[in-house]
Structures are given as structure tokens and as C-alpha cells.
Amino acid sequence: MPAALELTHVTKRFDGHVAVRDLSLTVPAGAVYGLLGPNGAGKTTTIRMLLNVIEPDEGEIRVLGTSNSTPGVIDRVGYLPEERGLYKKMQVRRVLRFLAELKGVPGKQADKRIDEWLDRFGLITPERDWGDAKVDELSRGMQQKVQFIGTLLHDPELVLLDEPFSGLDPINAQALKDTVLDLRARGRTVIFSTHLMDNAERLCDSVCIIAKGQKVLDGEVTAVRDAHSGRSVALGFLVHPPQAVVEVLRDRALVLRSDDSNRSAEVELAPGADAQELLRRLIEAGAKLERFELIRSSLHQIFLETVGANGVEPGVIGDE
Amino acid sequence: MSRRPAGPMQKFWAVFRREYLERIQSRWYIFATVAGPVFFGSVITVPQILTRKAHPSADVSHIVILDATNTGLGARVAKVLNGGLLGDTLSAVVRPVVSAGLTSAQDAATAEIVNHQWTGYLVIDSAAMAGAEVYYAGRNASSVQDMNRLTAAVRRGILAQRLEAVGLDPQRIRALTDVRSEINADRITDQGRGGSAELSTIFAYLVAFTLYTMIVLYGNVILRAVVDEKSSRVAEVVVSSVSPDTLLAGKVFGVSSVAVTQVLLWVVMSAVVYKTRGPLLHLFNLDIPAIPFPTISGLSILALIAFWVLGFLCYAALFAGMGAIVTNQEDATQAALPVTMLVVLAVVLVVPALLDPNSTLARGASWFPFTAPIIMPVRMSVTQVSWYEVVSALLGVAIGCGVSVWIAARLYRVGLLMYGKRPSLRELGRWIRQAS
Numbered sequence: 001m002p003a004a005l006e007l008t009h010v011t012k013r014f015d016g017h018v019a020v021r022d023l024s025l026t027v028p029a030g031a032v033y034g035l036l037g038p039n040g041a042g043k044t045t046t047i048r049m050l051l052n053v054i055e056p057d058e059g060e061i062r063v064l065g066t067s068n069s070t071p072g073v074i075d076r077v078g079y080l081p082e083e084r085g086l087y088k089k090m091q092v093r094r095v096l097r098f099l100a101e102l103k104g105v106p107g108k109q110a111d112k113r114i115d116e117w118l119d120r121f122g123l124i125t126p127e128r129d130w131g132d133a134k135v136d137e138l139s140r141g142m143q144q145k146v147q148f149i150g151t152l153l154h155d156p157e158l159v160l161l162d163e164p165f166s167g168l169d170p171i172n173a174q175a176l177k178d179t180v181l182d183l184r185a186r187g188r189t190v191i192f193s194t195h196l197m198d199n200a201e202r203l204c205d206s207v208c209i210i211a212k213g214q215k216v217l218d219g220e221v222t223a224v225r226d227a228h229s230g231r232s233v234a235l236g237f238l239v240h241p242p243q244a245v246v247e248v249l250r251d252r253a254l255v256l257r258s259d260d261s262n263r264s265a266e267v268e269l270a271p272g273a274d275a276q277e278l279l280r281r282l283i284e285a286g287a288k289l290e291r292f293e294l295i296r297s298s299l300h301q302i303f304l305e306t307v308g309a310n311g312v313e314p315g316v317i318g319d320e
Numbered sequence: 321m322s323r324r325p326a327g328p329m330q331k332f333w334a335v336f337r338r339e340y341l342e343r344i345q346s347r348w349y350i351f352a353t354v355a356g357p358v359f360f361g362s363v364i365t366v367p368q369i370l371t372r373k374a375h376p377s378a379d380v381s382h383i384v385i386l387d388a389t390n391t392g393l394g395a396r397v398a399k400v401l402n403g404g405l406l407g408d409t410l411s412a413v414v415r416p417v418v419s420a421g422l423t424s425a426q427d428a429a430t431a432e433i434v435n436h437q438w439t440g441y442l443v444i445d446s447a448a449m450a451g452a453e454v455y456y457a458g459r460n461a462s463s464v465q466d467m468n469r470l471t472a473a474v475r476r477g478i479l480a481q482r483l484e485a486v487g488l489d490p491q492r493i494r495a496l497t498d499v500r501s502e503i504n505a506d507r508i509t510d511q512g513r514g515g516s517a518e519l520s521t522i523f524a525y526l527v528a529f530t531l532y533t534m535i536v537l538y539g540n541v542i543l544r545a546v547v548d549e550k551s552s553r554v555a556e557v558v559v560s561s562v563s564p565d566t567l568l569a570g571k572v573f574g575v576s577s578v579a580v581t582q583v584l585l586w587v588v589m590s591a592v593v594y595k596t597r598g599p600l601l602h603l604f605n606l607d608i609p610a611i612p613f614p615t616i617s618g619l620s621i622l623a624l625i626a627f628w629v630l631g632f633l634c635y636a637a638l639f640a641g642m643g644a645i646v647t648n649q650e651d652a653t654q655a656a657l658p659v660t661m662l663v664v665l666a667v668v669l670v671v672p673a674l675l676d677p678n679s680t681l682a683r684g685a686s687w688f689p690f691t692a693p694i695i696m697p698v699r700m701s702v703t704q705v706s707w708y709e710v711v712s713a714l715l716g717v718a719i720g721c722g723v724s725v726w727i728a729a730r731l732y733r734v735g736l737l738m739y740g741k742r743p744s745l746r747e748l749g750r751w752i753r754q755a756s
Contacts, residue, residue: 051560053737071327079560085553090342101334102561150557 002065004029004158004189005050010059012045012213019045020056021213027191027206032184034204034221035193036299038307042213043193044082047162051079064157075103078156082163082193084147088136092123092146095135096153103154110153117149121175144172148179159183161192165199177203197300207299211307221299228305229296233275235265235282236291244285254278266295331562332570339545339574344581353582357589383458384429384438385414388422388445397444397477401470413438419445426457433458442470449478521674524701528670528694530583531628535663538579538632539639540656545571546643546732547652555736564733572636572725579632623710624697627717631693634721635663641728644735645743645751666691670698677703686713689720727752 005027012020020042027033037043048054050061052068061068064076086095093114100110114131115124123130123145130142138146144167151159161180165173180190180203194200200207201221208218217224237245240263249258249267254277258267269275279292297305343349381401387394398412417425422443429441440458448454454474460466476497483493549555558567642655669691673682677699686696686705692713699705734751735743743751 048737053559074560077560079557081553081556081560083553083556085556087342087549087554088552090338094338094342098334098338099557099561102331102558104330147557 002029003027003062004031004064005033005191006060006062007046007050008060008062010046010049010056010061012042012049012054012056019213020049020210023059023210023213023215025208025215025218027189029189030184030187031189031205032180032203033189033191034200034207035191035210036195036197036200036207036303037193037210038195041210043210044162045213046210047079047160047191047193050160051077072104075154076157078151078154078159080147080151080159080161080164082166084144084167086135086143086146086150089134091132091134092118092138093131096131096146096150099150100153103156105154113153113155114149117153121145121149140167141169141172144168145175148176152179152183157188159188159190161190163194164192165194165196173199197298197303201299209303209306216306217302224302225296225299228302229294232266232268232295232297233278234291234293234295235260235267236289237263237265238288238290239263242286245282245287248278248281248285248287251281254281264291328563328566332566332573335562335567335570336574336577339571340577343541343575343578349578349582353585356582357586357593381412382439383412384432384441385412386422386425386429386441386443387414387416388419388443389449390416390418391449391481393444393449393477393481396480397442397473400473400476412442430457442474444474448474449481451478520702524674524698525670527624527628527697527701528667531631531694531697532663532667534579534583535632535635536660538575539635539659539663541578542571542575542636543639543643543652543656544649545575546640547646547649550644550646550736551648559736564736565729567736568637568640568729568732572633572640576629576632576636580629620700623700623714626714627693627697630714630717630721634689634693634717634724635659637721637725637728641724641731641735644728644732645738645748662690663694666694669695673698674702677705683709687716689716689723692717692720 003026005025007023007025010020010023011018023042023046035043035046045054049056050063050068052061052074063073066073068074087098090098093111096114096117097107097110100113101107105113118124118129118131123142130138135143135146151161161176164176168176177199180192183190192200192203204221206218206220207224209216219227249255249260249265252270254270254273256268256270256273258265260266267278269278275294279289282289282292383401385394385398394414394416398414402411415425415429422445426441426443429438432438433440438458439460440456443455454471456467456470476499480493480497483496484490488496549558562570638659639656642659643652646652646655666685669681669685672679673685673695676682682695682699685691686699686709696705696710696713700710730752731748
């Protein structure tokens with residue numbers, strides 16, 4: 001099975017600044033893939049290049065096994081942009097039909113699918129069929145649902161979701177997560193860009209972190225976490241630790257950083273130091289341990305570590 | 321799910337259908353289509369009906385004639401004036417005055433006119449009998465029609481007076497001087513008589529202003545549609561499914577077809593009204609003679625349509641391009657100003673082109689691609705334009721149209737996903753160069 005998406009040394013420049021620099025990545029078919037990065041990292045530019053809306057200056061992009069400029073291949077892709085909007089004065093069904101027609105779905109088939117989706121997202125109720133309403137009569141949450149439907153109506157093989165969780169209420173966010181998992185179960189490939197690590201960690205099989213237009217790391221989520229784990233240890237003491245134990249935690253040859261509060265502490269091992277060595281030294285110093293646990297880093301921490309090292313302005317990560 | 325491969329043509333039709341169907345089903349469109357001819361019709365006919373009604377009773381007859389000739393000329397003029405269409409109840413009053421008392425009589429009459437007793441006063445003295453100028457002062461002094469009527473009445477009075485002086489029988493004088501001729505002018509072209517000159521002018525105006533109205537009206541519709549698509553961010557989704565060129569084409573042709581539909585409906589409605597005008601006129605108690613249409617050859621009509629369509633497309637594309645470079649409606653009007661100025665320039669040149677259709681200015685304007693669609697049809701309606709001039713002007717418009725579409729497509733490609741401040745001219749230049 002060919003990769004759903006392959007970028008090879010892709011570069012895009014705008015007016016002297018480089019938006020995406022020498023980016024290579026592979027998204028296996030059937031995976032849920034996260035494109036992570038702070039705002040301005042080049043995620044949207046990358047997505048627009050995938051969709052053949054803008055052309056890369058260098059490099060090659062292959063979508064669903066063929067060049068993304070092959071006629072018809074983008075019709076097999078569904079796209080939910082970060083900035084969302086619909087024709088406000090149009091009837092919901094007509095908007096959806098229009099979006100389906102643009103992807104080459106014949107009108108009759110589209111109508112049937114539209115009804116199924118409206119029903120599935122609760123937009124057809126015994127009181128009211130919202131499909132007949134104009135878009136601007138709908139609540140914001142409903143409009144978001146209509147937008148998802150528009151993205152998925154032509155049953156795309158590859159789905160691109162750009163910051164899909166921004167501006168979603170918790171109910172729609174859950175509906176989106178369910179939809180993503182459902183797509184995965186049906187063998188579709190989902191790529192989404194986000195700066196919300198929690199969602200990425202829970203949903204993605206693989207991730208790629210980019211910053212300043214460059215890839216920082218990529219790989220399967222478990223592998224990425226394993227590679228960045230084992231450097232932190234959580235400690236729990238039965239009684240308040242004696243001075244000797246505190247001295248051990250202050251040994252910079254062993255502990256890079258420690259964050260202790262009364263009877264517990266979280267320490268980051270110094271480069272080259274070994275967790276077992278720390279355990280031995282603590283017990284020698286007379287610590288009565290209740291807990292000694294190697295912590296697996298969360299994507300959030302990995303993100304902060306890796307992207308922080310690349311010099312991103314503080315405060316851009318995680319804001320909505 | 322089965323899917324037929326959607327080529328640019330299918331996508332073009334999808335965009336076209338959306339633009340066309342959504343617009344012609346809107347309440348405003350239906351209202352404007354029905355109300356348009358009623359509005360234009362009333363603009364033309366109501367003043368006519370009003371003047372017809374006003375004619376016999378008021379203005380011209382309701383005056384004071386200061387007669388310093390001591391010959392009864394004043395009475396004669398009054399009689400001519402009173403012979404209005406319906407036999408006036410109001411009549412001109414004749415006041416014999418001596419030359420010395422003329423100034424004070426004028427002052428008195430002026431005061432009475434200020435007090436709304438009369439519309440105006442006419443001074444006839446011995447110089448008038450000799451054929452010199454006659455003086456009139458009144459509220460309706462600027463009305464060409466009234467002054468023409470007065471002049472005719474004075475001339476008839478003087479003529480009758482002179483005939484009587486040579487001893488002609490009063491009965492015969494009345495019969496001889498009762499002439500109510502009016503000029504009915506026809507235009508002659510290489511093909512022979514080309515119908516009424518006045519009608520040609522009206523027709524020219526109609527052609528020019530319909531196109532002008534349509535360009536401004538629907539140009540702004542396209543402008544707003546593009547800005548709306550951009551500001552509501554629908555463009556984000558749409559350009560991932562359809563190329564900007566196809567989107568631009570679908571939009572421009574969709575909206576243009578809406579305009580064409582409207583004009584066609586207007587033409588059909590006018591034709592129906594024209595066919596059934598007899599009973600309609602009867603309804604309003606009016607008796608207007610049949611209006612002959614100006615004779616236009618089939619080829620000229622084809623040329624007119626070509627100018628109309630190309631001119632419209634040319635402007636529509638420019639408006640769309642301008643829409644793509646801005647983010648909100650407020651900026652849109654400003655951005656479209658240069659384009660609007662081009663249309664206005666064409667309209668400003670309509671009157672000079674009508675007055676002197678073969679002047680250098682008119683010829684020049686019918687070659688310049690942005691004024692030609694309006695000026696050339698005007699010239700073609702009022703004068704004989706050689707076929708090579710028409711063909712080369714059409715070629716010019718076609719090239720202008722091509723250039724407009726090319727520029728618009730480039731602005732569209734780059735601008736559609738650009739937000740924020742309006743780009744400077746230099747930035748626009750770069751957009752046009754860079755878009756590939």
C-alpha cells in the first residue's frame with residue numbers, strides 16, 4: 001500500500017522569508033497523523049501545498065501514491081480549513097450539494113449522503129430539518145457540524161484537518177474525535193495540524209513536530225515518547241526527606257533539575273546519569289521511598305523541549 | 321462511493337450554477353426585474369403625461385400682455401394663445417399701454433406675478449411689429465416648450481396684423497395663418513432612410529445606459545460576491561476543490577448570465593407592452609401615435625451584442641480581481657474606484673459622442689477598450705460607422721477583455737487567500753508577476 005502522503009525536501013519561500021524549509025515526511029495509509037507546531041511554524045502553508053493551492057518552490061509532493069498535481073487526485077482529499085466559513089445566505093442542503101459537486105459527486109448521490117450525515121450529526125430532528133434552513137439561521141456549533149459534513153461528504157481517502165479543535169465546543173470536539181476514529185477504523189488516512197498536544201497524544205498514531213518551517217522530529221507517538229522518556233523520575237517519600245537526601249538531589253552530576261514539594265519530587269536526570277544510580281544514592285542517604293517511577297514524557301513536554309530548544313517565543317504554545 | 325472524475329468544466333458549471341441560481345431566486349432580483357421597466361417607463365412617460373395635462377390650462381395662457389402698439393396686436397396674440405387644446409378657461413389679459421407708461425406697467429405686472437396672480441408678462445411694442453425682439457418675463461421663462469409656443473403665437477399675430485394691413489379678409493387671414501407644422505426628422509444612412517433621428521438618439525441613450533447600469537450594478541455584485549467569499553472564508557474550502565481560474569470564470573459568467581437574463585426579460589416585457597399598447601394607452605386615456613423603431617441591420621445588432629457582452633465581461637473580470645485584493649466590504653468600494661472611474665469616463669463621453677459622433681474624441685473613445693463598449697454603440701445608433709471601424713473596435717475590446725481577465729486571474733490566484741491590509745500598487749505588481 002503506498003503512503004497516503006509523501007513530502008520530499010519541500011521548501012516554500014514568501015517575500016524573502018522561508019515558510020517551509022526542506023521538509024520531508026511520510027504519512028502511512030490508514031494512519032492518524034499529527035502535524036504539530038506553534039503558530040507560524042508553517043503548518044497551514046504545508047497543508048496548502050499538499051492541496052496544490054500553492055506550489056512549493058522546491059521538492060516533490062505525492063498524495064495517495066501520485067503527484068498532487070495529477071488531475072482528480074485532490075478530489076479524493078477532504079479539507080477542513082482552520083478559518084471556516086460557509087455561504088451564509090444559502091440553504092444548508094444547497095451548500096453541501098455545491099461542495100460535493102466541486103468534488104465530483106453527482107447530485108442525487110450527494111443528496112442521499114447529505115441526509116445521512118445531517119441525521120448522524122443530529123441536524124434532522126422531529127421538530128426541524130435544519131437542512132432546509134439557511135446557514136445563518138444555524139448556531140455556531142451547527143455550522144461547524146455542517147462544515148465537517150462538507151469535508152467528509154465525498155468520502156475522501158485522505159482527510160486534512162487544519163487546527164480542527166479551535167473554536168469547537170466540547171460536544172463538537174468529541175464528535176470530531178469520534179469521527180476521526182471512525183475514519184481510521186474504515187481505513188482512511190487523517191492528517192491534522194494542531195498546537196493542542198493533548199488531543200494529538202490521544203488521537204495520533206504518528207506525529208511530526210515542525211517549528212520555523214523545519215522538521216524537529218517525527219515518528220510514531222509511542223516511539224517518540226520512548227525516545228524522550230526515561231530522563232525524568234517521580235519520587236515519593238514516606239516521611240519528610242533528611243538533609244542527606246536533599247544533598248543527593250542537589251548533586252548536579254546526577255540531577256539536572258528537581259522540582260520538589262514536601263514529600264514528593266520530580267527530577268530530571270543529568271546527561272549521562274543513570275536512574276539506578278540515583279535510586280542507590282537515595283537509599284544510601286536514608287530516604288524512605290514510597291514511589292520511584294521513570295516518567296514517560298508527554299507530547300506536551302517533548303514539544304516544549306524540542307521546539308523550545310529551537311527558539312520559539314514563549315507563550316505561543318497552547319494558546320487558543 | 322462512485323465518483324465521476326470532475327474536470328474543470330464540471331467544476332466551472334457547479335460554480336456557475338450556484339452563482340446563477342442563488343441570485344435569480346433572490347427576492348431582490350425578482351423585484352428589480354419586474355419593477356425595472358415600470359420604473360424606467362414611468363420616468364419617461366409620467367413627465368410627458370404631466371406636461372400634456374398642464375399644457376392647455378396653465379402657463380402660457382395665464383399671462384399679461386402689455387400692448388404698446390396701439391394696433392390690437394396684443395389681442396391677436398392673446399387669441400392665438402387661448403386657442404389651446406381644450407379651449408382655456410384661463411386667458412391672457414391684454415393691457416394697452418402708452419410707450420411712456422411701459423416701465424410702470426412692467427413694475428405693476430412684476431408685482432402681480434410675485435403675488436402669483438399671473439405666470440408672466442409679454443411686452444409688445446412697435447419694434448415688435450417691425451420684427452424685432454419681443455420681451456417676456458415670467459416664472460416659466462426657462463421652459464423651452466412654453467417659449468416656443470409664445471414665439472409662435474407672437475409671429476402668427478404679427479403676420480395676421482401685416483396681412484390685415486394690406487387689406488386681406490380676416491376670415492382668410494385666420495385660414496392662412498393657422499399652421500401647426502412640426503418637424504419630423506429622419507436619419508439617412510448608406511442604407512437609405514434609417515428612421516427617426518430623435519428615436520436614434522433615444523435608442524443610443526438606452527443602449528449606453530443599459531450597459532452602464534448593468535456594469536455598475538453587476539460589477540458591484542461580483543465585487544461583493546468575491547469579497548464575501550473571502551471574508552467569510554468560504555474561499556479556503558472552495559480553492560481546495562477548484563482552481564482559482566475556474567472559480568473566477570464560473571463567477572464572472574454566472575453573474576453575467578444573471579444580468580443577461582434580466583436584460584432579456586426586460587426586452588421581452590417591453591415587446592409585450594409594445595404589442596398591447598393600444599388597450600394600455602386607452603386605459604390612461606392617452607392617444608400616442610405608434611412609435612416606429614429605428615431601423616438597425618442584423619449585423620449591427622450582432623455587433624451591439626458583441627460590444628455589450630465583451631464590455632460587460634471585461635469590467636466584470638476587473639471587479640472580481642479588485643474584490644480578491646481586499647478583505648472587507650469597506651475596502652472593496654475603494655479598491656473598485658479605479659474601475660468605476662473607467663465606466664464613468666465612458667458615460668461622460670456619451671453626450672459629446674451624441675452631439676458630434678464623428679469627432680476625434682468620439683472616434684478615439686470608440687477605440688479605447690474600456691470606453692468602446694459604451695461609445696461605439698452610441699455612435700452606431702446615431703451615425704454611419706464604417707464596418708472596419710466597428711471590427712477594429714471590437715478587436716480592441718476583445719484584446720482589452722483578454723488583458724482584464726489575465727490581470728484579474730492573477731490577482732485572484734494570489735489574493736484569494738491573502739488577508740489583512742490592502743496591498744500597495746507595488747505589491748499588486750508583484751502579485752501579477754509572481755502568480756504562475
